[in-house]
Amino acid sequence: MLLDESPELAAFRAEVRDFTRANLPADIARKGRLGLELGKDDYVRWQKLLRARGWFAAAWPVEAGGAGWDLRKQLVFIQETALNGAPMIIPYGVNMVGPVLQAFGTPEQQARHLPGILNSDVWWCQGYSEPNSGSDLASLKTTAVRDGDHYIVNGTKMWTTEAHWADWMHCLVRTDREAKPQRGISFLLIDMKTPGIDIRPIVTIDGQHHTNQVFLDDVRVPAENLVGGEGGGWSIAKFLLSNERVAIADTGPKMKLLAEIKEMFATVAPTGVTGTMLRQKIADAEIQLTTLCALEQEYVKIWAGGGSKEGPQASVLKIRGTEILQMLSEIALEIEGPLGAAHDPADLHLGEGANPSPAQRASLMAHHYLYGRCWSIFGGTNEIQRGLIARAVLAA
Ligand SMILES: Cc1cc2nc3c(=O)[nH]c(=O)nc-3n(C[C@H](O)[C@H](O)[C@H](O)COP(=O)(O)OP(=O)(O)OC[C@H]3O[C@@H](n4cnc5c(N)ncnc54)[C@H](O)[C@@H]3O)c2cc1C
Numbered sequence: 001m002l003l004d005e006s007p008e009l010a011a012f013r014a015e016v017r018d019f020t021r022a023n024l025p026a027d028i029a030r031k032g033r034l035g036l037e038l039g040k041d042d043y044v045r046w047q048k049l050l051r052a053r054g055w056f057a058a059a060w061p062v063e064a065g066g067a068g069w070d071l072r073k074q075l076v077f078i079q080e081t082a083l084n085g086a087p088m089i090i091p092y093g094v095n096m097v098g099p100v101l102q103a104f105g106t107p108e109q110q111a112r113h114l115p116g117i118l119n120s121d122v123w124w125c126q127g128y129s130e131p132n133s134g135s136d137l138a139s140l141k142t143t144a145v146r147d148g149d150h151y152i153v154n155g156t157k158m159w160t161t162e163a164h165w166a167d168w169m170h171c172l173v174r175t176d177r178e179a180k181p182q183r184g185i186s187f188l189l190i191d192m193k194t195p196g197i198d199i200r201p202i203v204t205i206d207g208q209h210h211t212n213q214v215f216l217d218d219v220r221v222p223a224e225n226l227v228g229g230e231g232g233g234w235s236i237a238k239f240l241l242s243n244e245r246v247a248i249a250d251t252g253p254k255m256k257l258l259a260e261i262k263e264m265f266a267t268v269a270p271t272g273v274t275g276t277m278l279r280q281k282i283a284d285a286e287i288q289l290t291t292l293c294a295l296e297q298e299y300v301k302i303w304a305g306g307g308s309k310e311g312p313q314a315s316v317l318k319i320r321g322t323e324i325l326q327m328l329s330e331i332a333l334e335i336e337g338p339l340g341a342a343h344d345p346a347d348l349h350l351g352e353g354a355n356p357s358p359a360q361r362a363s364l365m366a367h368h369y370l371y372g373r374c375w376s377i378f379g380g381t382n383e384i385q386r387g388l389i390a391r392a393v394l395a396a
Contacts, residue, residue, distance in 0.1 A: 004297065005076075005297075009072060009073070009076055012073060012076055012077075013076050013079075013080050016055075016076065016077050016080040016081060017080050017083075017084060019053065019055075020080065020081050020084040020085075020086050021084055023049055023053075024046065024049075024084065024085065024086050025045060025046075025049075027042075027352065028042045028045065028046060028085075028086070028087065029084075029085050029086075030352075032084075032085025032086060032087065033085050034350065034356060034364065035348075035364045035365075035367065035368060036348050036349065036350055036364070037208065037348040037349060038087050040123065040162075040165045042087055043087050043090050043120075044120045044123075046086060046087050047089065047090070047094075047120040048119070048120055050089075051118065051119060051120065054067060055067050055077070056089075056094065056118065056120070057094050057098065057117075057118055058073070058074045058077055058089075059074060059095065059099065059243070059246075060094075060098065060099070060102070060118075061102075064102060064114065064118075065114075065118045066118075070304045071245075071246050071300050071303050071304040072300055072301060072304050074246050075246055075296070075297070075300050078246070078247055078250075078252055079251055079252035079255065080252070081252070082250075082252025082253045082255075082256060083252050083255055083256050085256070088253075090123075090162070091244065091247070092123075092124040092125050092126050092161075092162070092166075092170070093116075093117040093120075093122065093123065093124035094117055094118070095243060095244065095247075096124070096126060096170065096240050096243070096244075097113070097117070097124050097168075097170040097189070098114060098117045098118075099239075099240070099243050100170070100187070100227060100228075100236055100239065100240055101113055101114060101227065102114070103239060104187075104227050104228040104232070104236055104239075105227055105228075106224075108224070109189070109224075109225075109227065113168075113189070116167075122167045122168060123162070123165050123166045123167050123168075124166055124167070124168050124169065124170060125160050125161060125162050125163045125165075125166035125168075125169045125170075125192075126160065126161070126169070126170060127142075127157040127160050127163075127169045127170065127171035127172070127190070127214060128140075128157070128171075128172050128237070129157065129158045129159050129160075130142060130155065130156060130157060130158050131156060131158050131213075134158070134159075134381075135380070135381060135383075135384050137172070137237070138181040138182050138185070138234070139181060140155075140172055140173075140174060140185065141155055141174060142154065142155025142156065142157065142171070142172075142173050142174060142216060143155060143173065143174050143175075143177070144173035144174065144175050144186060144188055144221065145175075146175070146223065147220075149222065149223050149224075150220045150221060150222055150223060151173070151175075151188065151220075151221045151223060151225075151226070152218055152219070152220060152221075153171075153173055153188070153190065153196075153216045153218075153219040153220075153221055154216060154217060154218060154219070155173070155216055156213060156214065156215050156216065157169075157171065157213070157214040157216070158213050159202065159211045159212075159213075159378070160199075160211060160212045160213070160214045161210055161211045161212075161378075162210070162211075163192070163199045163211075163212040163214050164199055164201065164209070164212055166192050167191070167192055167193075168189060168190065168191055168192060169189075169190045169192055169214070170187065170188075170189055170190075170227075171187070171188050171189070171190050172185050172186070172187060172188075172233050172237060173185070173186055173188050173233070174186075175230045175231065176230070176231060179231065182234040183231050183234070184231065185231070185233035185234050185237075186226060186228075186229075186230050186231060186232060186233040187226070187227045187228055187232060187233040187236045187237070188221055188225055188226055188227070188233075189221075189225040189226075189227060190216075190219065190221050190225065191221075191225075194219050194220065194221065195219070195220075196216060196217045196218050196219040196220070197214065197215070197216055197217075197219055198214070198215040198217070199212050199213075199214050199215075200212060200213050200214075200215070204370075204371070204374065205370045205371075205373060205374075206343070206345065206367050206370040206371040207343070207344075207345030207367075207370075208345060208348070208367075208371070242309050242310075244379070245303065245309055245314045245317075246300060246303075248314050248317045248318050248321065248379070249292055249295075249296045249317035249318070249320065249321040250321055250325075250375075251289070251292060251293050251296055251321070253325075254289055254292075254321070254324055254325055254328060255289065255293075257325075257328050257329070257332070257368070258282075258285065258286060258289060258328060260332070261282060261285075261328060261331055261332050261335065262282065264332065264335050264336070264361075264365075265278060265279070265282060265335055268335050268336070268337075270335065278331065278334060278335060281331050281334070282331060285324065285327055285328055285331060288320075288324050288327070289324050289328075291320075292317070292320045292321060292324055295316065295317065295320070296317055299313040299314075299316075299317065311392060312388055312389040312392040312393065315380075315385035315386070315388045315389050316385075316389065318379065318380065318382070318385050319376075319382050319385050319386065319389075321375070322372075322375040322376040322382060323376075323382075325372050325375055326369075326372050326373070326375070326376070329365065329368045329369040329372045330369065332365040332368065332369065333362075333365060333366060333369050336361075336362035336365055336366075337362075339358060339359050339362035339363075340362045340365060340366050340369075341366070342359070342362070342363060342366065343363050343366035343367055343370060344363050345367070347360045347363040347364055347367070348364070348367060
């Protein structure tokens with residue numbers, strides 16, 4: 001599956017694997033193995049263990065308390081922890097607002113916020129999208145109007161993942177309605193306990209509460225929480241996006257899912273034409289995933305060597321990553337047969353010690369299938385990514 005890995009990276013991969021297997025708490029490992037729901041406490045516990053090992057904040061410089069890894073090591077870490085059932089690192093603090101504050105924040109903002117992010121004591125969410133501003137983010141309407149030493153914020157943010165867990169939100173707001181859309185946008189840090197904030201759950205197709213709509217009604221935000229100056233929000237949003245490239249194909253969880261599918265196939269042992277067709281589909285998916293891993297390794301090598309991240313490579317990885325994820329979860333449901341048609345969200349909370357029945361295992365796979373649909377929407381929809389590729393290729 002993994003091609004052309006240097007001995008140094010292979011040794012690092014083994015180190016990450018050994019650490020994860022030895023240190024991931026058993027209850028979290030069980031949830032990861034069975035695909036059960038993880039709570040905030042699960043993520044925090046794992047992130048704190050990584051911090052103690054010096055492996056949290058993979059991209060932050062060592063002097064700032066991070067691991068200081070280059071992109072190739074970051075990729076190996078993300079893949080290997082996922083393969084061994086560990087929770088993903090929640091990006092909103094450490095991978096999003098943290099690097100923004102390091103690059104654009106004042107010394108006071110850095111001193112106030114970076115330690116809480118590094119220790120996973122302060123939880124962040126990302127308030128960018130709005131009901132009519134998702135793909136066309138520059139049209140966002142939430143306003144921040146200066147009033148003395150505060151901004152008064154009014155508007156609503158949509159799909160704000162984990163806002164119900166968050167202490168703070170990094171938010172794009174409109175500070176100038178006259179300027180060109182992008183130039184009127186600013187980047188504001190908002191304490192979620194401020195009066196006037198109302199967080200309402202959105203339950204997605206998988207029956208779970210991951211995301212929210214956040215209403216902001218005359219929310220008074222200290223002006224010192226503005227990052228990068230008025231009108232600097234769009235540049236910061238672009239900077240933030242370019243930091244997310246290494247995780248965009250998210251191959252680790254797909255490799256894990258493929259291994260699970262092979263196990264399921266062996267257990268269910270479908271015969272005849274169905275068995276042959278499924279065997280072919282699994283082989284095809286494996287070839288496509290191997291190709292994606294090779295592409296990802298190649299692009300990451302180029303980026304790690306200083307190559308431009310501006311090209312269409314990230315869009316290619318995003319599209320292929322989501323297509324392969326959705327293909328794998330469709331195969332899983334085909335193997336499960338009629339049982340896969342039913343999904344009960346309660347199965348995601350299977351009690352400690354209990355093993356899933358065949359119906360519950362199918363239900364957990366159905367959850368994978370349903371949740372997998374949102375991967376082609378968030379982080380820039382696949383249609384938007386295709387548009388970016390077309391523009392790059394046709395302009396060449
Ligand atoms: C589960 C989930 C979690 C999310 N978490 C967050 C979060 O934490 N914070 C946050 O800020 N946002 C979050 N989002 C929002 C996400 O970024 C947006 O949903 C996404 O950018 C799409 O915007 P939209 O939903 O407004 O759809 P629209 O932009 O209205 O798009 C609707 C459809 O039209 C297509 N389309 C739109 N414009 C074009 C075009 N120019 N060319 C071709 N096709 C086009 C789209 O591809 C899509 O199929 C989340 C979304 C989901 C589903």
